Amino acid sequence: MPASDHPTGYGSIPTAGADWQAWIRHLDDRLARQGIAPGRMVILLPYLQLVEPARRAWAAAHPSGFGPRFETTRSWASALAPWWPAPTDVSGDMARDSLVAEAMVARVTRGSADPALRTVLASRLVDAARSVAPLAAARPPAERVAWAEAQREALGQAVPQGPHWESLVASLALAWAGNASYPTDVLWTGVAAPGAVADRLWVLQGFQHDPLGQALGVHWGERAELSDPFGLLAGGAGAAPEVLTLQSCADAEEEAQRTAATVVARINQGRFPLALVANDRRQTRRVSAMLSGAGVSLCDETGWKLSTTHAAAQVMAVLRAADPRARMDDVLDLLKQGAAWPPAQVEALELAAREAGVSAWKAAVRHTASAPLIPEGFAALLESLQAARPLERWLDALRAALQASGLWERLAADAAGQGTIRALRLDEGASEELLQVGMAVAESGRPGARLGLSAFSAWVRDVLEGASFKPVSDPDAQVVILPLSQLLGRGFSTVVMPGCDELTLDPDRGQQSPWTAAQCEQLGLPGRAALMEAQAQAWQAALRAPQVDILWRRQEGGEPLSPSPWVMALPGFDDRQAAANTFCAPRPLSPVAVAHPLPIAPDLMPSALSASAYQDLRDCPYRFFAMRQLRLSEADELEAEPDQRDLGNWLHAVLRRFHEERGDGRPGRDTDTRRLDQIGEEMATEMGLQVDEGGAGFLPYQAVWPALREGYLDWLAGHEGGDGRPGPMFARAEAELSANLPPWRLYGKLDRIDQQHSPEGPLPLVIDYKTESRDKTNRRVKDPFEDTQLAFYAALLPDETLRAAYLSITDGRSASGREGATHLVEQPFVLQAREHLREGIVQDLGRVAAGHALPALGEGMVCEYCAARGLCRKDFWSAP
Known part of the structure; x- marks a missing residue:
């Protein structure tokens, strides 16, 4: 402390x-x-x-x-x-200025520019007008209009004309600033x-x-x-501090840690108040978080953009979720932040969406797995934010949505939230101010045009980006965060300056300006030389403190960085750097060997076993321990684009509905083709895979669908009796079965069961769909005693005689000359494999229940994609 x-x-x-x-x-x-x-x-x-x-x-x-x-x-x-600003003044408030700028651009372009260009021009107009506003304010109000006109003419004559739109922005900015009033006019x-x-x-x-x-x-x-x-x-230029330390850091994280350690060390030495210079705002926020955790009292004079606060993120979460093309992640983000919805219900909805692979909100509303779990009234809340309306009605609707979601109370209780409410005029009646601005700048004297959700979201984003937030600070704070230019005359005991590298503290960089160098010279704005001189003076003022600590990083994003030229110009730069005290005390660490884990968990035996669970035990006992006994699992990703797994799920759903509707009838090839296409479109819509719902990544799978469909129908014609003899007929799809294998219970879901007539009675044919490569499917049945899946499925059926096979469904490119695009890969020794599997399950589970260890094998391709790899620490095992 x-x-x-x-x-x-x-x-x-x-x-x-x-x-x-x-x-x-x-x-x-x-x-x-x-x-x-x-x-x-x-x-x-x-x-x-x-x-x-x-x-x-x-x-x-x-x-x-x-x-x-x-x-x-x-x-x-x-x-x-x-x-109080007039409706058309340059107020410095983005909520007002953006409306004025958009109206000015719309008036001069008269619809000749597309909306995206008009938005860019309005943004540049705000920047340009604000940059010349101090020059206009420095003119007496009675002379301001004439000054603006003279500057416009001078720019046109003395400065080479740039592109048409740039000239338009310059002219509008001067006219706007020249006709405005300012707080200092008094x-x-x-x-x-x-x-x-x-x-x-x-x-x-x-x-x-x-x-x-x-x-x-x-x-x-x-x-x-x-x-x-x-x-x-500042005591004159060229002075040097009593104590100067230089610290070279490997990267941004080390720089942040060393900065925080230096500040704490100086405070413990009694050298405060201390100035922390915000050369890099992102890095400074990281350091301030560390200092707050260490109990240091802070005063932040720079603040940060309101858009970076948690309060602003909550407001934007509402608008992102309301987008008709919203991803499920965006909707879940809002549900988790809002206090109006039960967390258990939100968690259940997320789990269902992940298991079903529903990534689009529009699909989740219709999907049978997720739709029943959506909180009551939530979908209607989002729909209420999708119709176009005027700005003042948008603000009322946004306030109502925040209140309905339970976020309004949180915003009102938070300093940044209160700033967000004020900046956006979300309080009751506050939008009247913006209505007056809109009426003043509209040619018709009526409010501006109706905004769609995307346009309103962009307006909210710009307002939050243009507003700043400064937290309430302790007046007796030990550390003051401030820009380099405000060290003048402050009298700090110590100045700590991180970010003194060649990019962040570049003497030749100056400031970004919406005006060219020639325009700056004509207008009287500070040019590059003036800005460099001011920055150099600020650097000299910083060096007047009794204690100065300078830090920089040696690389950023993999690219090497050098110290700022000002740092390298310090007397004794190399010697000071070598002798610097980093204030980060080293701690000796003794390496500890990481052994192969050997857990024993007889009390965590699962009550039932699936085919995949037993496969885990055969692949790696430790994986069985982690995934089945500890019941750990990875959360399924809500992928924005469909993948091979989505194709498999979609194909399973299409074939299930097709065969359940078709039964044992045979309506003909053309009818089957049309119905498969219809079901395919219906299922793609229900699962959120269509292009109009953001699933453009499903296009490659739709492109191969005709080949899959024709190959499947070719196989089905022969499977059902193409040689004149009756073949197997569809019986059930997605059959959930269980069987007792004392003392254990087996369970599973079979993709499909057909029935074939035989002299002994109906003969079951277990079919499991595979959309993988044909070679991989053929390898599955090569050794009947190594294949778990078909043998396990066979063990779920009580029949003494049955058949089992994989149905390989491809587009034909991986099929051999004698095999079709869809081919039945049967396991001829499934009955022997079933008996062998039953004996293996009883023996293996019995050993686990008796207390035998479950070692991590760490071998084969299983480890490459194992979800438990981080838990078994395979990558850190010590050599024997």
Whole structure:
């Protein structure tokens, strides 16, 4: 556990106090020389997190009296007057901005672009408008429209025209930003005029200059001063930390572990508050999870996208399950998350779907195995979300679905869930705001068009992706997670920076921009050189901390990585790296031999035995122990695409229905062909294998169906008496039988039983369908005493005389010249094999019940696909 006996908040300035004190002395001198009362000065800081340290620094130097007003442009404006965006403003809220952007694109394209292109253009328009919004906000409202027009003309003349759609987006973005109002517009009014609330304005720029701060400095004229705080608050460039450690990590996981260990070690040394720099947000979330588990208190100033929270995943689970083409996995995901449905019923539905191989929700609704297990009202709930409707009605329907599923209460009780509800306007009446926006941007003055489920889901996804979530943090947190650019003036005891590799911390990368370099230069947006300079200054500010720990990984995705050029430029890079303390204490591990398992379980004998269970015992006794005595099993996959197993199940179902309807009649070849085709389509629909239900992978099997059908009908004609003599006739399909073999009971399901007339009476013919290769089927009957399946099935029948065979159904490509596409592969010695099997079952099960060990054999192809391989630890056995 980290130490907790050093009470100091993250807002305090224990180590950078000298920097702040020097800046306060500089401010005192300036006020004295100009004869300005401190209370009549406004000091604009680059970001909000500096306000409280600045106020504390002033209070420490001046315990009494009024101090300057420390603000950011946004906080100063909000203190002077509240602001609410107009319907067409660039609000920074994706729920509103996306509607405005889509309406603007639709108006100028007039249906000439396809919907997918319009969606892309709207997304790019939002990005472009938000990037130029700070430039527009830096213009007085009365001059903003003229500024936008001038910029549009200048871009058209000075910047080479790109593709038509890019030019359209640029023009729309400037028009949108130029005609919008902003929260800081009050700073241009008489309320904030020079001499009204203050006599002097001091603007402290950050690493990237604020256009509004610079514009306000010009607006205030001689009463304003713009200052670069880098020399004052960071102690100047080129300084080095007192202690610097470099840690090279093998991969991302080692980097996360070493980062967490370093943070804990520094806290235990009393070196906090500590800054954890979020160079790589994914890696930072991994580290923060480790630190939370170690009891470290965190304050995350960066937050993360709302779309990555569990609350957002719950909302998207509802929409994914409602899709008419939803997979069974998506529906089960919703059922498991919702509190409205009994877990036992959901588990039973999942088990039935897996056993039946039902992967599509539409098929599950009709399948006889899964349909009865669907919770009452659930299918109707999903259907209620499939009709097109306006956006505000979609929000009402989504809220109702969340309430019906039991997810609404969970969202309301969770901070991220509350943020999700606010971002999507899911509260009662909250959608009225979006309705007003839609009416304002629609040419007809009425709400926008009706949205389908896919379009609404895309809108929800964009809103959640565009919103951020910051969890409630402890104000006295030991660790503050923040971006590199916000280390300026913070005064942390220690700075830990993971992700300092050549990709994550690339000095030459800059920031992604929707504008080209030429457009950025014309508009006044920071170019590549300015962004690189700002990043370099932030790096230098990080190195001003007394203790700095730098980490990077040596590979990512199998590709080698080097440290960032800034890291390699540090003095003594190689020596520091070799001597770095990783804070990960090594633990000696002694290898332990893994022996072959020899379990003994006479008390776990199964009460009944199937053919596959006995085959497990013959293949590997340990497999019998794991799968039959411990009753462990793999969960069947809900495959999105059909496979060979689905073909076999489908063919079994088709032949069963065909013969049960046909009985012992012989309607003729044409009738049989038509009926087989009809049954094939019906069964494919019921099992969710049709193309219109997402089962495009079944097309190859449908392509070979004519060959399978014709080959089967050719065989059936000869089987039923093609030479003039009566042949075996169909009796039963999927026959569930059992037999006693004291003290054991045998059970099984036979694919098919035919009856053949003989002088001694009806002679049963047991048939098991096989869709495997012909050679594999022929090998099954080569040694009658090694084949378990037919002998076991024969043991389930009381008849003294019977026949047993595999029916090999292929498309004819694997058949020899004398065999048809469908061929009966009979076991001629099935009666002898049956008696041998009965004796073997009694002897083998008797040994298990008597306490004989069940060793893992670890031989043959059985091990390659054994579900118990991980349990027997075959891959870790030690050599004798």
